[in-house]
Amino acid sequence: MSVAQDIAPGQRAISVETIGMTKVFGNLTALDDVSIKVAPGSFHALLGENGAGKSTLVKCMMGFYQPSGGALLVNESEVSVPNPRAAHAHGIGMVYQHFTLVPSLTAAENLVIARADTPTVIDWKKERKALGAFLETTPFKVPLEVPVSSLSAGEKQKLEILKQLYLDQRFLILDEPTSVLTPDEADEVLGLLRGMTEAGELTILMITHKFREVTAYADDVTVLRRGRLVGSGRVEDLSVEDMSRMMIGETEIRESATRTVQTQKKLKLELAGLFSDDDEELPAIEAISLKIHEGEIFGIAGVSGNGQSELIEVLSGQRTLNDGRIFVDKKPYEPERGQMDMFKVFGFSEEPLKNVAVPRMSVAENMAFRTFDKAPISPFRGWLSPPPMRKQARELIAAYRVKTPSTEEPIENLSGGNVQRAILARELSGEVDILIVANPCFGLDFASVAEIRAQIMDQRNKGAAVLLVSEDLDEILELADTVAVMSEGRITYQSPMAETDRATIGHAMAGHH
Amino acid sequence: MADTTETSGVRMQSGTSFELVDRLRRSSEFFVIPLLALVVSGLLFSAFLLTLGKSPLEFFSLVWRGGFGTSFSWQNTLVRAAPLVFTALCVAIPARLGLVIIGGEGALVLGGFAAASIAIPMVGWAPAFLMLLAMFLAATIAGGVWIGLVGALRHYRGVNETIASLLMFYIAVSILNFFVEGALRDPSDPNKPSTKPIGSENMIGAIPGTDVHWGLLVGILLCIALFLVMNRTTFGFAAQIAGGNLRAAQAHGLPVGKLMVVACMIAGACAGIAGFFEVAAIHGKANASLIAGYGFTGILVSFLARHNPLVIVPVAIFLGGIAASGGLVQRRMDLPDATVLVLQGLLFIIILVSETFYGRFQIFRPKGEAA
Ligand SMILES: Nc1ncnc2c1ncn2[C@@H]1O[C@H](COP(=O)(O)OP(=O)(O)O)[C@@H](O)[C@H]1O
Ligand SMILES: [Mg+2]
Numbered sequence: 050m051s052v053a054q055d056i057a058p059g060q061r062a063i064s065v066e067t068i069g070m071t072k073v074f075g076n077l078t079a080l081d082d083v084s085i086k087v088a089p090g091s092f093h094a095l096l097g098e099n100g101a102g103k104s105t106l107v108k109c110m111m112g113f114y115q116p117s118g119g120a121l122l123v124n125e126s127e128v129s130v131p132n133p134r135a136a137h138a139h140g141i142g143m144v145y146q147h148f149t150l151v152p153s154l155t156a157a158e159n160l161v162i163a164r165a166d167t168p169t170v171i172d173w174k175k176e177r178k179a180l181g182a183f184l185e186t187t188p189f190k191v192p193l194e195v196p197v198s199s200l201s202a203g204e205k206q207k208l209e210i211l212k213q214l215y216l217d218q219r220f221l222i223l224d225e226p227t228s229v230l231t232p233d234e235a236d237e238v239l240g241l242l243r244g245m246t247e248a249g250e251l252t253i254l255m256i257t258h259k260f261r262e263v264t265a266y267a268d269d270v271t272v273l274r275r276g277r278l279v280g281s282g283r284v285e286d287l288s289v290e291d292m293s294r295m296m297i298g299e300t301e302i303r304e305s306a307t308r309t310v311q312t313q314k315k316l317k318l319e320l321a322g323l324f325s326d327d328d329e330e331l332p333a334i335e336a337i338s339l340k341i342h343e344g345e346i347f348g349i350a351g352v353s354g355n356g357q358s359e360l361i362e363v364l365s366g367q368r369t370l371n372d373g374r375i376f377v378d379k380k381p382y383e384p385e386r387g388q389m390d391m392f393k394v395f396g397f398s399e400e401p402l403k404n405v406a407v408p409r410m411s412v413a414e415n416m417a418f419r420t421f422d423k424a425p426i427s428p429f430r431g432w433l434s435p436p437p438m439r440k441q442a443r444e445l446i447a448a449y450r451v452k453t454p455s456t457e458e459p460i461e462n463l464s465g466g467n468v469q470r471a472i473l474a475r476e477l478s479g480e481v482d483i484l485i486v487a488n489p490c491f492g493l494d495f496a497s498v499a500e501i502r503a504q505i506m507d508q509r510n511k512g513a514a515v516l517l518v519s520e521d522l523d524e525i526l527e528l529a530d531t532v533a534v535m536s537e538g539r540i541t542y543q544s545p546m547a548e549t550d551r552a553t554i555g556h557a558m559a560g561h562h
Numbered sequence: 563m564a565d566t567t568e569t570s571g572v573r574m575q576s577g578t579s580f581e582l583v584d585r586l587r588r589s590s591e592f593f594v595i596p597l598l599a600l601v602v603s604g605l606l607f608s609a610f611l612l613t614l615g616k617s618p619l620e621f622f623s624l625v626w627r628g629g630f631g632t633s634f635s636w637q638n639t640l641v642r643a644a645p646l647v648f649t650a651l652c653v654a655i656p657a658r659l660g661l662v663i664i665g666g667e668g669a670l671v672l673g674g675f676a677a678a679s680i681a682i683p684m685v686g687w688a689p690a691f692l693m694l695l696a697m698f699l700a701a702t703i704a705g706g707v708w709i710g711l712v713g714a715l716r717h718y719r720g721v722n723e724t725i726a727s728l729l730m731f732y733i734a735v736s737i738l739n740f741f742v743e744g745a746l747r748d749p750s751d752p753n754k755p756s757t758k759p760i761g762s763e764n765m766i767g768a769i770p771g772t773d774v775h776w777g778l779l780v781g782i783l784l785c786i787a788l789f790l791v792m793n794r795t796t797f798g799f800a801a802q803i804a805g806g807n808l809r810a811a812q813a814h815g816l817p818v819g820k821l822m823v824v825a826c827m828i829a830g831a832c833a834g835i836a837g838f839f840e841v842a843a844i845h846g847k848a849n850a851s852l853i854a855g856y857g858f859t860g861i862l863v864s865f866l867a868r869h870n871p872l873v874i875v876p877v878a879i880f881l882g883g884i885a886a887s888g889g890l891v892q893r894r895m896d897l898p899d900a901t902v903l904v905l906q907g908l909l910f911i912i913i914l915v916s917e918t919f920y921g922r923f924q925i926f927r928p929k930g931e932a933a
Binding site: 365366367384385386387388389396403404405406408409410414417418419421422427431432433434435 | 793794795796797798799800802803806807809810812813814815816817
């Protein structure tokens with residue numbers, strides 16, 4: 050608790066500044082001469098597309114990376130941070146996108162063991178008292194005596210922040226802190242943090258790509274693009290339009306596809322009472338029943354980890370069903386190859402390299418996963434002919450504008466957006482009756498996001514029944530005709546999109562229903 | 563990252579010649595890295611010999627002479643290479659599915675035993691070709707079922723295939739011993755417990771003009787056939803998907819369990835054929851001589867060949883040569899027979915380490931591509 054004591058009480062926030070920060074990985078300059086100044090007690094947003102260099106910048110500040118050039122200033126004086134511990138000693142702390150708490154320990158235990166000077170034998174009585182006194186000084190309230198695993202995502206995130214405050218970090222870096230929270234939880238956490246910065250207790254640098262959070266909570270904003278600083282200023286002087294222009298640059302973004310009115314309402318896909326377990330053999334989804342019609346996008350919203358991924362896995366044949374039936378056109382459906390072909394069921398998901406592609410196989414091979422056992426690639430049963438496979442790939446690469454050096458490139462060497470485009474080409478180039486999609490835009494750049502959403506809308510307009518599971522509420526709001534919320538493995542809310550709104554869905558996600 | 567909407571790479575438009583160059587550039591990696599591994603192993607082994615006070619130069623020249631120097635040593639080498647080709651296939655085929663099978667020796671032993679067992683009641687009345695056909699089928703089926711079981715255990719019960727196949731090797735040995743020391747023992751053979759001989763008139767002869775039996779030729783043909791199966795059939799492609807990413811295979815509705823079991827059965831059948839030739843062309847009966855370690859050296863062969871059936875043949879000949887030179891090395895350099903095993907072991911470890919280097923070297927990447 051040494052650093053902060055030098056500063057007057059009531060004004061404990063510190064300022065942090067980078068000058069000409071540069072980081073080179075091999076032949077890629079991930080960060081190019083970036084200077085930002087975060088004033089004490091300010092709430093500073095760091096905006097940028099995926100891959101813009103945001104994480105690299107804060108990792109340089111935290112001592113995870115050694116910058117190739119540039120300097121770091123804390124309270125106006127230059128410091129060196131050879132490792133994260135040095136950053137902590139200067140009062141710089143970071144809250145990661147994903148939780149770092151020990152789930153089986155209580156909040157109190159997590160806080161005490163996080164300290165660098167934890168004694169070998171802990172005097173819990175004394176520690177509890179000290180903790181209690183510390184908590185009095187913060188606005189964050191978290192139950193201290195139950196295991197972290199039983200806390201909600203919002204409480205865990207608050208505890209992560211609390212941990213940094215407990216370690217007396219007065220400059221907090223938050224890496225997309227709200228991505229695992231419901232809208233209500235996000236507002237609560239950011240509101241509390243905002244209050245602390247206004248009181249001069251804390252300085253915040255928050256990585257985000259949500260403009261809503263920037264305009265509502267941040268004082269200043271810095272925008273990175275391809276490793277360069279492309280804009281900065283007071284948030285009040287900038288419109289969302291300005292900020293998004295800075296982030297995207299001159300890249301053309303496809304306009305969002307228009308939703309055509311669908312007249313036919315034929316039932317296409319029906320899930321009837323699906324039950325399945327997670328990897329620990331605990332119930333993951335329970336009694337999932339829903340109906341999706343032709344030309345309908347059925348969106349399932351929910352905070353990550355409420356059974357959505359298990360549901361998708363069941364539907365795509367990656368997980369066994371304990372009970373329940375799937376019907377397509379009122380006929381029982383099993384996710385195996387013959388039936389996928391017959392009913393024209395396709396799909397794609399986040400992290401395609403992990404879920405639906407083979408990283409080491411070539412682009413051409415990956416594009417043939419649906420077609421390799423059909424003519425012309427398989428001219429007769431059992432045989433496989435590479436030339437038509439490469440021909441198909443060349444056509445798809447051109448049609449879907451996949452950027453790859455050649456059809457023979459292992460797909461893992463493509464950028465995230467291009468991998469997803471290649472998968473899209475594979476899944477959407479034929480006739481699609483049912484489309485099962487999970488977080489399709491996760492981690493992708495704007496151009497790809499717009500493109501992918503437009504493609505999903507196109508399929509809907511052509512009459513496909515679409516199941517869209519997404520943790521991104523904005524994506525559901527943009528695309529879905531019908532929205533449902535999954536919470537603890539069940540569908541807890543369902544409504545036509547026209548009859549609901551963001552706040553109602555948000556409340557349902559938080560479990561208020 | 564923001565430039566993703568540009569049309570596909572400029573190099574794309576110029577068409578297939580780039581694809582070919584890229585393919586060559588990439589595949590050179592699969593040639594250079596094993597070669598480097600061989601060189602490193604040779605150097606380390608030389609250091610080992612120097613600490614023993616022996617000359618590495620003499621050793622390698624003896625290996626050359628004992629393995630490849632004369633037509634006699636060539637034949638010795640090729641005879642040893644034949645079973646290695648089959649047992650290497652037993653590793654290479656499941657490897658395509660990401661399975662590491664190390665119990666090919668068990669399938670070889672059992673295949674040889676099945677071949678002998680079916681032949682003995684036929685001795686005396688059946689024509690040679692009929693007996694050999696029956697033996698071949700028995701060996702293929704025994705080996706196929708044996709390793710097929712490993713695949714089934716893996717897929718349906720989640721049992722680790724590497725451990726299962728190794729443990730099943732011990733079971734196979736016990737089965738062999740149980741019968742050759744009991745019910746099927748030839749009472750007239752005072753030496754080793756063995757089955758009765760199948761009769762020299764029924765044995766497979768040598769390729770004319772050599773001492774090398776037909777097994778080598780069959781092995782080469784089988785390698786070509788399986789290369790085509792793995793690279794030019796929908797089965798091979800599906801196996802490659804399942805081996806590369808199980809979740810992707812499932813998401814495309816591929817019958818993963820069936821693929822695993824079938825690949826393991828093919829693998830076991832290959833090792834079983836090795837057992838068939840050992841009995842029908844070499845020993846003329848089944849006994850503990852079947853447990854000669856070909857199944858284990860086959861693992862090394864397959865890894866060195868990067869599980870490519872076509873590369874297996876030269877690698878098997880290479881390692882067959884090293885094994886064939888063991889006797890000469892022993893006699894001339896006063897080194898134990900096991901010295902060549904040290905070399906093999908060293909090779910194996912270096913090869914396994916070298917596996918981690920694929921994709922690490924910029925030189926194998928086409929220009930302008932980040933590692
Ligand atoms: N450890 C690393 N090695 C090589 N390249 C990296 C590494 N970390 C990040 N990069 C690259 O640097 C660029 C910026 O990445 P990052 O800072 O993670 O972006 P952001 O957080 O803004 O999405 C990306 O192109 C990424 O691939
Ligand atoms: Mg990042």
